[in-house]
Amino acid sequence: MYFSKRIGDVALKTVRERRANPFVDYIRDLSKRKPLQHSYPADLLNKYEAELKQLPPYVYAGFDPTAESLHVGNLLILVNLIRCQQFGLRPIALIGEFTASIGDPSGKKSERDLLGEDVVIHNSKKVSEQIRNVFANTCRSSEPPIVVNNNDWLGKVNSNIVNILYLFSHFQISLRDFFRECKSMQLGKMLRMKTIKSRLETGLSYTEFSYQTMQAYDWYTLSEKFGCRFQLGGYDQLGHLDFGAHYIKKRGNLSDNRFAAGVCFPILTDSAGNKLGKSEGGGALWLDPVKTSxxxxxxxxxxxxxxxxxxxxxxxxxxxxxxxxxxxxxxxxxxxxxxxxxxxxxxxxxxxxxxxxxxxxxxxxxxxxxSKKADLTGLSRSEILKLFRTTIDLKKEDISSMGDLANVTRQGNGKGYLLMQKGAFSVNGTKKVNPAESIEGVSSSLPALTDLTLVCWGKRDYRLVRWI
The missing domain is CATH 1.10.240.10 (Tyrosyl-Transfer RNA Synthetase)
Incomplete structure (x- = not known):
């Protein structure tokens, strides 16, 4: 049995059931699902199986709250944290509240805009809640994930520029000491990172350049507090993972086995090669039900x-x-x-x-x-509005006939009132072909929702009209 360490006065639960070789079993399972392309070190199973068997049963992934919701790309990382738990490992979700205020240069061609402190704090709360909900929806009988926030040890700088960084609740490190911690981080290795090299000519601030030092220190902190030396990352995180693993090794005693490792998941694309998660209209596929129903x-x-x-x-x-x-x-x-x-x-x-x-x-x-035509009668008003995301807002006094309604709801080439006469237009499931027909009682098929009308062009091109 592996006993947890403590954060302040809170004792973390232990990993009660552990397989003999959880990391080996997890990586083998992962390789069956999709051949493992990126890991540190490379060729993990063939060359480092013995080292993997000696790792403490903790695994972590970081989530920078640069938005108030995670997206489907983040979900792949969350799924793998949950899958690690199935193999007897204890998942740690690190909320990068501090690093989100700096900006990760990975995968970016230009400098990120800095987010306001209140925005980052708000996003951190929302993302933390989202992560806990996904775990709760998926593994109700298992222990919840350990959720930590790197602002707890990187972000508490006081106004007198004493620059004290609080490590959790009772460990403290000064800015001077933090830079001394960075003594083990070699500039040459930092400059060789692909994401850094690609930005040097176009422009890279010291703020974003320093991101890798913060992320490496995050991993080192988790290795000290939990013994966590295995990380999951996105397709563009291999350089950070390599850098952090080397830092952990250098910080250890010569007699210690400070082996650290991790895997990175490739970018997911659709059949056309577009980045997966981009829905129609260019927006991300969010995990927040308000942003994506x-x-x-x-x-x-x-x-x-x-x-x-x-x-x-x-x-x-x-x-x-x-x-x-x-x-x-x-x-x-x-x-x-x-x-x-x-x-x-x-x-x-x-x-x-x-x-x-x-x-x-x-x-x-x-x-x-x-069925052959849409029927919204069994849905609530909020479900209908989320279903369509946007509405065509019209004033009834501006629309007197079905021809008028056809004209204002038609998108693309062709006059609406002409196309409706060819049988291309339906209102609340009923085909309309007479442009002069009155719109009186147009919402009769949705009696509880008299301010909403469902129009359809062709077989499946539905739009929702809201009368204001």
Missing amino acids: PFHFYQFFAQLHDDKAEELLLLFSLRGVEDLEELLQNHRNNLGKWIAQKELAMEVTKMVHGEDGLDSALRCTKAMFG
Whole structure:
């Protein structure tokens, strides 16, 4: 049994059930889901299996709260923290409140705009809550993740420029001492990092350049407090992972085995090569139900191409690989029934939005696609508004006929009143072909929602009109 250390007066729970070789088992499972392309050190299983077996059973991933919500790319990291827990490892989610105020140069071609302190604090609270919710939705019977905030040890600088950095609640380090800590960080290695080299000619501030020192110190701090020497990162974090692992080794005694390692997950793309998670209109696929409704989140996965659905089901599902291979074979034998897509969409939607969110997504899906025409009568007002995200706001005194309504709701080429006469226009599920028909009683099919009207162009081009 591995006993936890303490943060202030709070004793962390122990990892009660541990496999003999949890990191080895986890990485083998990961390799079955998608060949491991990036790790530090490279070729982890073939060359460092013995070292992996000696690591304390803690794993961490960092999340910089640069927005008030995580997105689907972050979800892949969260899923793997949860999967690590299935293998007997204790997950740590580090909220990078301090580093979010600096900016990570990785994956960026230009300098980030600095966020205000109040914005970062707000984002940190929201992201922390989101992470806890995903774990709660997925593993109710397991211990919650350890959630820490690097502002607790990097951010407490007082106004007299004494520059004291508080390490958790009872360890303190001065700015002078912090720079002494950086003595082990070699400038040459920092400059060789790909993300740094690519920015030197176009411009890189010292603020963003120093990000790697902060992230390395974060990992070192977690290694001291928990013995955590394994990290999960995104596709652009390999350089930071390498740098941090070397720093941990250099800070250890010569007699210590300060082996540190980790894996980075590749960028996910759709079949066209576009970065996964970019929904129609260019917005990210957020985990926040206000930014991306459960219905739209569900539909993103439910409408993937077959090859992508298979790939992402293996990556995102918490089910065993053997079970998934059986399901995927059934999917391949029944192409057109969307078996993999439905399984993937249901699992990730429940993971992010819980049972209620999945139920709402399924009801909205049935309302929109369950029959030849949409039927919103079983949905609440809030569900309908989230379903459409945007509305066409109109004043009834400005619209007197169906032709007028067709004209203002038509997008693209062609006059609305002419196209409706060809049978291309429906209102609340009823085809309208007479431009002179009055709009009186237009919301009669939605009696409880008389200020909303559903219009449709063609078979599936739905828009929601809100009368103001």
